[in-house]
Amino acid sequence: MDEDDQFFIDDNSEDAEEEGSDDDTGFFPIDESIVHSTNVTTTRTAPEQLPAKFSSGISGASNNYPLDNNFEYVVLSQDEIVKYMVECIKEVNEVIKLPTTTVRLLLHHFRWDKEKLMERFYDPNHQDELFRQAHIVNPFKKAPQLQTQLSNSSHRSARRQTSVTSPSHSLTTVNPLRPSTEQTCAICCSTKPVNEMAGLECGHIFCTDCWRHYLTTKIIDEGIGQTIPCPAKCDILVDDRTVLALIEIPAVRRKYQHLITNSFVECNRNMRWCPGNNCTNAIKASYCDVAMVTCTTCKTSFCFQCGQSWHEPIKCKWLKRWQKKCHDDSETSNWISANTKECPKCHATIEKNGGCNHLICKNQSCKYEFCWICLGPWEPHGSSWYNCNRFNEDDAKKARDDQERSRAALQRYLHYYKRYHNHHESLRLESKLLDQVQKRMELMQQQMSWIEVQFLQVACDVLRQCRQTLMYTYPFAFYLKRNNHSIIFEQNQADLEHATEELSGYLERDSTQTTNLTEMKQKVQDKYRYCSTRRKVLLDHVTEGYESDYWEYNEDV
Amino acid sequence: MSAGANKRLLTEITKLKALSTNPDPSSVRFLLDKSPIDDPSGAARAGAGNSSQNIILGRVLPTSSIYNQAAYQIEIKLPPEFPFKPPEVRFITSIYHPNVDEQGKICVDLLNSNETWKPTAPLVDVIKAVVELIDNPKIDHALNADIANEYTTNRPEFDRKATAMVKKHGLPRS
Numbered sequence: 230m231d232e233d234d235q236f237f238i239d240d241n242s243e244d245a246e247e248e249g250s251d252d253d254t255g256f257f258p259i260d261e262s263i264v265h266s267t268n269v270t271t272t273r274t275a276p277e278q279l280p281a282k283f284s285s286g287i288s289g290a291s292n293n294y295p296l297d298n299n300f301e302y303v304v305l306s307q308d309e310i311v312k313y314m315v316e317c318i319k320e321v322n323e324v325i326k327l328p329t330t331t332v333r334l335l336l337h338h339f340r341w342d343k344e345k346l347m348e349r350f351y352d353p354n355h356q357d358e359l360f361r362q363a364h365i366v367n368p369f370k371k372a373p374q375l376q377t378q379l380s381n382s383s384h385r386s387a388r389r390q391t392s393v394t395s396p397s398h399s400l401t402t403v404n405p406l407r408p409s410t411e412q413t414c415a416i417c418c419s420t421k422p423v424n425e426m427a428g429l430e431c432g433h434i435f436c437t438d439c440w441r442h443y444l445t446t447k448i449i450d451e452g453i454g455q456t457i458p459c460p461a462k463c464d465i466l467v468d469d470r471t472v473l474a475l476i477e478i479p480a481v482r483r484k485y486q487h488l489i490t491n492s493f494v495e496c497n498r499n500m501r502w503c504p505g506n507n508c509t510n511a512i513k514a515s516y517c518d519v520a521m522v523t524c525t526t527c528k529t530s531f532c533f534q535c536g537q538s539w540h541e542p543i544k545c546k547w548l549k550r551w552q553k554k555c556h557d558d559s560e561t562s563n564w565i566s567a568n569t570k571e572c573p574k575c576h577a578t579i580e581k582n583g584g585c586n587h588l589i590c591k592n593q594s595c596k597y598e599f600c601w602i603c604l605g606p607w608e609p610h611g612s613s614w615y616n617c618n619r620f621n622e623d624d625a626k627k628a629r630d631d632q633e634r635s636r637a638a639l640q641r642y643l644h645y646y647k648r649y650h651n652h653h654e655s656l657r658l659e660s661k662l663l664d665q666v667q668k669r670m671e672l673m674q675q676q677m678s679w680i681e682v683q684f685l686q687v688a689c690d691v692l693r694q695c696r697q698t699l700m701y702t703y704p705f706a707f708y709l710k711r712n713n714h715s716i717i718f719e720q721n722q723a724d725l726e727h728a729t730e731e732l733s734g735y736l737e738r739d740s741t742q743t744t745n746l747t748e749m750k751q752k753v754q755d756k757y758r759y760c761s762t763r764r765k766v767l768l769d770h771v772t773e774g775y776e777s778d779y780w781e782y783n784e785d786v
Numbered sequence: 787m788s789a790g791a792n793k794r795l796l797t798e799i800t801k802l803k804a805l806s807t808n809p810d811p812s813s814v815r816f817l818l819d820k821s822p823i824d825d826p827s828g829a830a831r832a833g834a835g836n837s838s839q840n841i842i843l844g845r846v847l848p849t850s851s852i853y854n855q856a857a858y859q860i861e862i863k864l865p866p867e868f869p870f871k872p873p874e875v876r877f878i879t880s881i882y883h884p885n886v887d888e889q890g891k892i893c894v895d896l897l898n899s900n901e902t903w904k905p906t907a908p909l910v911d912v913i914k915a916v917v918e919l920i921d922n923p924k925i926d927h928a929l930n931a932d933i934a935n936e937y938t939t940n941r942p943e944f945d946r947k948a949t950a951m952v953k954k955h956g957l958p959r960s
Contacts, residue, residue: 416906417793418796418797442867443870446867446870460904460905460906461906462907
């Protein structure tokens, strides 16, 4: 812990022995992955080498979104994330020469944007403001007596003191040289020798017991890591060195370290957590863009820009809108607009479930009488000379038109939603199909070699890709305005869908019973190659459309 | 609560007691009725961990019209994690007020959010915040929407009901 930049790593190795396998705390096993760092296979890998498994036999089919051409990224495991964070800090530290903990707080304040930090740091007029906004005591303005008083200062001069970095010792031994120096803790009100007290640069001193209680409450109960303020009425932030020096319980340390790495990844524009189930890797790129990235450990492919599973051909913005629509603008609200009318006067929602068209609004304060058909006032309808068909006042017409539109919109939405949902469900059930196929592959190995039956695995991969693409073609089409290119797109979509369902049929049927395995293999291979080609054609067309502005959107659906 | 926290508690209660005799008219006033350490010399005894240890009862004395006609008992419940977690405060005396619900619960920023509570915050500040809320109702943050509505739209009716409640339930101010 004496070394400037290695504290994170060092702390982890310290904890390693106590840890064992108790990971029921639910936190990412940061420390464990570091302990076994020799076994970590995921080092920096160029993207071309990553989807080796998927690209076999279907080369060219998986990476044809033009925006991700040459998009370089690396997959980082938990310990590599920490290393990378330490590197970032070091890099800045070499220039601005401040303690690492201070640099980390500053970087966090600037969401890990080094350039922005440097720019602001070297602006002499605003340096003071910078530290105030980042809730750090300006190290250039510190009163000299504080430096010696605060044993926990993260300054180089103070770091050699060991009183707080090993609190278990300092708690039991009273400094014999200064027995008279005692201070009162503002939290517990006890008077304790000065070496049992600790504080930040702001000068608020508390006993180490209270510090520990305070930090544990913040970390465990409130889940705050990066932005724990001083316990006094003061907004100076607690740096990581202080926290790790005071907290001894491994579970608390682990959670704290997780909170720090988590905020590092989430604040960093060029990093994303892998969304795969239970995956603790993160992906780092040199810039943020729409691109497919694949995690080397869990094989999840996702969009680097929005972190959703890979959604070609639809763009992030429209996918987000679609998901929001599916989520909250659900069928319920569409049903309401298609099957009910509003009282023309008080706008209460009315569903007519029988009776005549002479409606009397049940709203006690309204009681408006109107015609259900034309939504005009009822009064003229009562006279024999008046006829509802003739009643065509503008607003009544408008009300009917709205109704029609709403009904048509519902039909349209449901059309796309049902298909989107179908593919989504099929993808979800895919693991079941994969199990079946794998059993069949084993059976087939009685007649064929292992390598010869791999075509079924490839077929499954192609099926999954096609379904995923098809799934996202529906929201894409939903927002598309009709033009010649959208018609071509729909034809491509229909073609791919048809072929995909056929491929799915081949895989679901128990083809081991077929007498001629070679013939069956030929059929499956032909089909998946066709699917791959159709998928590529569809995606290439969409890509071309993005480049040449074929696509027009319905902004108001 | 650890032995150290008891010292804190003792300090807090001593400060609360001082509020009843504070000669400064601008200072907030509070009449302590019951505390975990009723006898300061018996502080050590209170460390035994009986459940009543965490409850402080006392009367607040608001200064605004209507409410200044009586005193109202509040309960300050200190959680085991005190002072690292904020105390819970509720009104024991019934009070007709937009910011006090039927159970006597109140919504004070200082006590609600983990962000604003500080372990160094003295209980005197808690009392101040409660009295401040009673004297200056916050309609935007009302707990009782009906009373809040009445307060804004039909003030005479509100005043009448609030006064009736004070007459019925209010406690002596000394």
